[in-house]
Every structure is written in C-alpha cells, then in structure tokens.
Amino acid sequence: MIKKYIKEKLSWLLLLGGLQIIFLFVAYVDSSIPFMPVLYIVGLNVMVCTAFVFLRYHKETRFYHRIGAWDEVYDLSTFKGADSPFERMVEEAVTAQTERYRLESSANFHLLEQEKDDLLSWIHEVKTPLTAMQLMIERLPDETLKRQIMYEWLRIHHLLDQQLHQKRIPFMHNDLYIEKTRLEPILNQEIRALKSWCIPKGVGFDVELTVEEVLTDGKWLGFMLRQLLTNAVKYSEYSDILIQSKDTGEHVVLTIQDHGRGINPKDLPRIYDKGFTSTTGRQEGAATGMGLYLTKQAAEPLLIDIQAASQPGEGTTFTLTFPRKNDFLRISGM
Numbered sequence: 607m608i609k610k611y612i613k614e615k616l617s618w619l620l621l622l623g624g625l626q627i628i629f630l631f632v633a634y635v636d637s638s639i640p641f642m643p644v645l646y647i648v649g650l651n652v653m654v655c656t657a658f659v660f661l662r663y664h665k666e667t668r669f670y671h672r673i674g675a676w677d678e679v680y681d682l683s684t685f686k687g688a689d690s691p692f693e694r695m696v697e698e699a700v701t702a703q704t705e706r707y708r709l710e711s712s713a714n715f716h717l718l719e720q721e722k723d724d725l726l727s728w729i730h731e732v733k734t735p736l737t738a739m740q741l742m743i744e745r746l747p748d749e750t751l752k753r754q755i756m757y758e759w760l761r762i763h764h765l766l767d768q769q770l771h772q773k774r775i776p777f778m779h780n781d782l783y784i785e786k787t788r789l790e791p792i793l794n795q796e797i798r799a800l801k802s803w804c805i806p807k808g809v810g811f812d813v814e815l816t817v818e819e820v821l822t823d824g825k826w827l828g829f830m831l832r833q834l835l836t837n838a839v840k841y842s843e844y845s846d847i848l849i850q851s852k853d854t855g856e857h858v859v860l861t862i863q864d865h866g867r868g869i870n871p872k873d874l875p876r877i878y879d880k881g882f883t884s885t886t887g888r889q890e891g892a893a894t895g896m897g898l899y900l901t902k903q904a905a906e907p908l909l910i911d912i913q914a915a916s917q918p919g920e921g922t923t924f925t926l927t928f929p930r931k932n933d934f935l936r937i938s939g940m
Contacts, residue, residue, distance in 0.1 A: 781825075785824075
C-alpha cells in the first residue's frame with residue numbers, strides 16, 4: 607500500500623523536492639545568501655516533510671485499507687468512517703451502486719424463482735397427459751407400432767425427468783433424506799421402466815447384489831441410476847448389462863458395466879461437462895449431454911464418488927462409491 611500511496615502523492619513530493627533544489631540553487635549562485643544556513647533549512651524541510659508524509663500515510667490510507675479488505679458483498683460497514691470529502695464521495699457512490707445492484711439482484715432472483723416454479727408446474731402438468739398416453743399405447747393391437755411409439759414416449763419422459771431434476775438440483779440439500787436404502791427395489795423399478803428399449807435391442811440385465819443396502823437418499827439415487835442405465839442401454843445391443851455391489855471394507859461400491867461401443871479415451875475427462883455429447887457418433891444428434899452432467903451434480907451432495915472406465919468397442923463401467931455414516935455429519939438434517 608505504501609508504494610501506491612507514494613505513487614498517488616508523487617506530484618506533490620516532486621513539487622516539494624523541486625522547491626528545495628531551487629532554494630539550494632539560488633543560495634549557490636547568489637553570493638550574498640549564505641549557503642550553509644539555506645542547506646540547513648532545506649535539510650530541516652526534508653525531515654519535516656518526510657515525517658509529515660509518514661504521519662499522513664496511516665490516516666489517509668485507513669479508508670482504502672478497508673476497501674482492500676472488503677469482500678464485495680452487500681455489507682457496506684467497511685465503508686463507514688470516511689473522513690475526507692473525497693472518501694465520502696467514494697462511500698456515497700459505492701453505497702448507491704450497491705443498493706442498485708441489490709435491488710436488481712433481488713428482482714432477478716424473484717424472476718428466476720418464478721421461472722423455475724412455472725417450469726416445474728408445467729412439467730408436472732405434462733406428466734398427466736403422458737400417463738394417459740402410456741395407457742393408450744399399451745392398448746394398441748399392433749406390437750411393432752406399440753414398441754416404436756413407446757420408445758419415443760420413453761425418450762420424452764426421460765427428457766422431462768432430466769429437466770425436472772436439473773431445476774431441483776440447486777436446492778437438493780433441502781430435499782435430502784439420508785437413510786439405509788435397499789438397492790434391489792430401486793434397480794428393479796428403473797430396469798422395468800426401460801423394458802420397451804431393452805427388448806428390441808436384445809439388452810438384458812445381470813444383477814448381483816452382494817451388499818443390498820447403502821446409505822443414501824433413495825429418490826436421488828434412483829435418478830442417478832436412471833441416467834447411467836439409460837446410457838448403458840442406449841449404446842448397447844444384444845448383450846447383458848452387469849450390475850454388482852460389494853463391500854470393500856471401507857465403502858460399499860456399486861458397478862454398472864455394459865458391453866456397448868465404449869467411450870473414446872480423449873472424451874473420458876469431459877463426460878461430466880454440461881452439454882458434452884462425445885466426439886463419437888456426433889451425427890446421431892440424439893444425445894443432449896445432460897445425463898452424466900446431472901448425475902455428477904446429484905452425486906456431490908450425496909457424497910457419492912463416481913468414476914468411469916471404458917475401452918472403445920468393449921464397453922463402459924461406472925463405479926459408484928457410497929459414503930460411510932460419518933461422512934454425512936456435515937450434512938444438516940441427517
């Protein structure tokens with residue numbers, strides 16, 4: 607800060623220094639003026655000015671030290687105590703601007719909340735005709751047509767489900783209920799929901815649950831498994847998807863292994879990025895790049911570590927490592 611202060615006052619310091627040089631020059635060229643007394647006066651002036659600068663430094667920089675320590679939130683207590691007129695001008699300008707930003711931020715927050723509520727309401731309303739449409743599809747006599755329509759219906763259902771959970775994830779902490787959760791009912795429900803996709807593609811499931819319970823939120827775990835199983839079915843044909851659980855001694859681990867086309871090694875670091883749709887098969891255009899992104903976002907509050915391993919042409923394995931009870935001590939409401 608002292609370097610900035612000297613730079614700020616440099617013009618004044620140069621003026622004072624220049625005046626002392628002029629005094630010395632005049633005393634030097636004018637023999638009628640004794641040089642040594644003038645030199646003494648100049649030296650005394652330099653000492654007094656130096657002491658004055660250091661004394662004023664603490665007073666004049668106190669306000670700016672507080673600005674430097676300000677964390678740029680809406681708390682303006684940092685700016686209290688402005689002494690000089692210029693400091694009060696800065697305080698008034700920052701206070702007025704912050705108040706304006708506060709009002710704009712509050713208005714934007716309410717607009718976003720309203721938009722989120724409207725979208726969630728719309729999604730819930732759309733689910734009613736979707737359910738009715740599913741019942742109508744199930745009554746179709748043509749099995750081929752039924753499978754084709756059900757396939758597209760399921761795509762719409764999953765896209766709406768993704769959108770619904772995408773809006774809920776920022777407030778996920780308010781919706782968590784951590785308890786011992788059985789894996790089998792959740793897996794069975796998600797597998798049954800994918801039946802219309804699996805049968806035409808010849809995809810089956812091999813479930814081996816050595817450990818049947820994990821510590822998590824059942825609803826959000828179901829959403830995560832839905833995304834992983836959907837991807838596994840989407841990129842597999844005429845093969846089984848292996849689902850296994852085991853206890854490693856420290857954690858419970860759940861693996862989902864498919865034998866589909868796999869993931870390019872250069873894509874693996876980016877598969878959880880929002881909107882990333884892989885460099886393989888980009889012409890298909892069916893991927894949204896949101897499934898794994900939302901899965902990762904949901905896994906973080908649940909303290910679930912998710913890892914992916916893949917070989918192109920051989921398949922992909924996702925590993926979910928569940929936390930211990932002590933890991934949830936930092937989650938309120940547990």
